[in-house]
Amino acid sequence: MHVNPHLLRTFVAVLDQRSFSAAASVLGYTQSAVSQHIAALEADLSTRLIERRPVAPTPAGARLLEHAPALLLLLDAARADITRLRHTHPTRLTLAHAPAALGPAVARALAQLRTTTHPLDLEVRVLGRDAVIENVLTGGADIGLVDGAAAPSDPLPLPNLGPTTTLAAAEETLAVLFPRDHPLAGRGSVRLIDLTQAQWIDAPDTAIPLDRLRAVCRADGFHPRVRHRGTDLHGLAALAAAGHGLAALPLPLAATLPGIAAVPVAAPRLVHRTELIHPANPTEAARRFADLVTDRQVPDRPQDIVR
Amino acid sequence: MHVNPHLLRTFVAVLDQRSFSAAASVLGYTQSAVSQHIAALEADLSTRLIERRPVAPTPAGARLLEHAPALLLLLDAARADITRLRHTHPTRLTLAHAPAALGPAVARALAQLRTTTHPLDLEVRVLGRDAVIENVLTGGADIGLVDGAAAPSDPLPLPNLGPTTTLAAAEETLAVLFPRDHPLAGRGSVRLIDLTQAQWIDAPDTAIPLDRLRAVCRADGFHPRVRHRGTDLHGLAALAAAGHGLAALPLPLAATLPGIAAVPVAAPRLVHRTELIHPANPTEAARRFADLVTDRQVPDRPQDIVR
DNA sequence: TCACGTGCATCAGTGTTGCTTATGCACGGT
């Protein structure tokens, strides 16, 4: 049998759990079945994929492990795309968003949606960027909001997995978070290139990821001093206020954070951009919400980007 | 059994062939098996996917058909990535490139490779952009060259399928192809925005695709008068010279085409960019070739872009 | 209108696959 998603799932599980038997119980199989799955994969590719005792990927296994999540995601996305055609609730909307992506403009559009959709059954879910996209693709959410830094009116470089539609929801000034007593805190603006050697907090789920800053500045640096996972903006702000490092967030949001001096980024010319992402065949409520978000942006209505 | 690549393959084949029995003979199955495959898929997703007599996708089937090629490609890419770890021939290099992507800079790098690699077993394959990427991913080629239009030193927006490494190979002036007797043929430069309403040839395999021009100009227009498929540059030039429409190509190349007045594009600020693409784990020869291409670009060595 | 042909669906039969349980075996810890 040729590389079969089933086998891939157990492959990933085994390496996740670092154990054949643990993977078996997670997947509801016997240990023997898992052993046979891995053996089948290895026979198919005629390479050893997993080193046992300790359980770890071989070089070939590492390559496969790089492909597997995308494959499994795509499979789920295809399935979700089809089931969405049948189960579409006109008043139910599940919105997944990255922490800094739900700004005033989007919130107003949500309020507007509530006025037009009488019993609006809204569920909001705060996730990291990747998880937002994953939720939208696999049907966990009807619509998603992701944010990032980009040149004005440039699209965000989102991973392109499956047919989704992306459209600009908001663009705000980008700001760097300084502690109030920082020498640069009183400045009217800063240049990012002057901060490449500063200490940063790498908070990829909350603030602009540091590798993104490196990319837009075309510069090295931005070395993390603290790595901050999770979607807690105030925790991040507390760290930044206490001088653990810098982080980049949209100015309107950053200005409200306690203990923080938010200084706009002057160069390179960047904005904090929020994009709304939904499947190519959105649910009824998602479509209406997307219309509201874009309608309020006339006259300079951003163009839909079909990836 | 849950959505299984095997079933997806027959699904795609059935819609390709518009016939169950034709798909069966193509795949080496009996018609009965194909029928059962489709029935299994439809049962799994509990939706009708294909309308019979005539054989055509239902809306749900159309959605699945949108996902299926990417899935099957990713599967092949994963397999190719792993087999590449074992079968790596140090003197064998298969290069796939889009027609306008093999410019003087790359050709010189190839010549240089020949001096360092004694019996160089080189195979060159000219393909459309998508096919180049597909070949690189599935192991059909060790390395690929794709071209496109972008702002200077901006990366090309390539579909992101699987782990590949992309690096800039060349940037040349972009030119529009006019017939020699065209009123604008004598101009020193043109602005693309002035040509949105002109008649264009849509030659996505050869010249810059028109939807790309629309995207970089942020403008509508660029309506095709002729659609030209295939990788024949001189055929395209003949059409352009005869006044069938305009096309965009790199200036050094366009200047050599018979009957053509190649006029540089002045605005928006664009270049014809060539990128070299190879798998995250390249073969020996591919790695050496990539090194040559980038080394000759010192001092302004472009940065690697890992997608 | 009806008979016929084409082409997908369905059925029964069979070899193969993919599980389970039971047992073997190798390595690591004490």
Next chain:
DNA sequence: ACCGTGCATAAGCAACACTGATGCACGTGA
């Protein structure tokens, strides 16, 4: 050196995925 943990292997069995034969619906032509 022993034992315990954890993956590999073997045997058995149920479910599956094919083939070949047949059924049936629709489209076609006189």
